[in-house]
Amino acid sequence: MKKVTLEGYAFNREKRNSKIRKTGSLLFFFGPYFFCFCLFFVFPLVLGVVMSMSKFDGKSMFPSEFVWFDNFKTVFTNRVMIKDFWSSVWYTIRFALIIVPLCILIPLGLALLINIKPPCYKIFRACIYLPGIFPLTSTGLILLRMFSYHNGFINSFFNISVDWFGNTGTAWFMVGLFCIWGGIGGNFIILCAGLENVDKGLYEASGMDGASRWEKFRYVTLPAIKPQLIMCIFTSLCGYMNLYGQNYILLSNTPDQDAVMTAVFRIQNMLIGGSKPYGYAAAMGIILGAIIAAITAVQMTVTKERKGGDKHVRAFLDWKESR
């Protein structure tokens, strides 16, 4: 029999106890989140893949048959699908291509004005950020009344009679207006903070070297706030590829519904509709997710940071050399 000393016994026991205690506290602290993460995040992703390859009988919420890639094939080849889903994907991309630049340039302009620091600039900053914090349904309801065809404020004030939400073109314009009014706040604040952190010494140095206003902006400001700009473009692009709420709230009375539906709107409609085509909805979700990932990947490669440290300092030196 192996001899066990008292010290050895105590040591081993202590080691085992501390291990139990460590595992216990890990379970206590990390367990709840890990459980939720698996159940509410990982599991739906896996389930989504299974669902996208399953057939639903249209009555229950459980898949009835496993059909491999048939759902995907239908989404890509079926005439109705091409007309409905792919046209709305195209509308979404087209709208995003217009609205994303606006959602960068307008906040950038406003942030530059704030950065001059006129009196009360903090109040202005708070006012411009304000509309975006409220529920879309609240702000949307107000816009609906304000631009209402009959006795709306805008139509009466300018003495015009435009059916803002009735025509496809003006309806999309209204969605854009809603996106700018209630959506630029975040980008605006981020860009304000970025501008605030630009090294003031560079402005002074470039000023002494006789840089014009435009040159200062081009060679000092822009390179310095590039990280913020990239982040804003990324989040706006992701956000507007998932556009839903604005269209849902403003345009439910627009006659030509097909022309104002975004891709997410289609999927959402399938999920609340009576026929319960969950298999197609899951497949479309995966396809749309892949499209969004591809678009943002392209954007990240185009706007990628070049390697190396102080880019803005280098850009400034480049500019000096080029003179």
Add this chain to the structure above:
Amino acid sequence: MSGRSWIGKNLGKIIAFVVLLAISLLFLLPLIYGVFGSVRTYNDLSGNASSIFPTSFSAFTWDGYRELFSRTKYVSTNANEYFPIWNWLFNSLIVALGGTLLYLIIAAFAAYAFVFLDFKYSNKIFYFLIGTMVIPGIVSTAPQLINMNMLGFYKSLVGLIAPSLGGVYGVYLIRQFFIGIPKDLIENASMDGASNLSIFFKVVLPLGKSALFVQGLFGFMGAWNDVQWAQLIIGGAPRTTWTLAYGLKVISDNAESAESMTLAFASAVIAMIPIFIVYLVAQSKIIEGVANTGIKR
């Protein structure tokens, strides 16, 4: 330079001031219109439509609010205009406040585990979590709905809270903050025989309060404002389980008649009040929080 007049020196500031004033007013205009619309008679609203404000003293009315709070009983002849607003307010509060607090607790615990309980693969697991943030949410929308149905959370408020508990972003934010806490403090406390739980509550939590607060603010606002997920989960449920933000959409859709116009404005204002209070109290924290998302990359 010294010869230039005061105006010449401050021309940039003056122009910026004027432009920003105009734009701020433009941004506030619809909100002002909405708030005054909620205390304005329908006749004034449609008769003097070109004015933002009530045009006379007699055009002021509280009827919108009175009407709104009188539609809380179900009447089968007017089922479309049955608005149990007390339930909606209560439900919104439960989802926004309860869900946020619950998430803060489990997220802060997880962040504590990541930073101070160095367990096997902790870094790998963390980077995996970060990696999942690039997956667009629409991928899991449909399966999440089925998942909620399987768990029995479909058409209930739990179904609104549960998905947010698996969120990654809060854990990430809180972890980044906890990392800044000196490890010595925790080691000292641990030497003195303090348990992890008491270290968490006595040392880490007081130091990390502000990170939790900021995350809580955004969680609250997001949950209060949510319409998209609410439409899927509770859209088919009886009206008493709706949230305010979702109920507003139905009010808005039914607000064509004369008496329901003011009511609609009133409901929009009521849904904005809690968010506005949060904004007034924590404006600087909110703006700082948004700004930090751009700086700390």
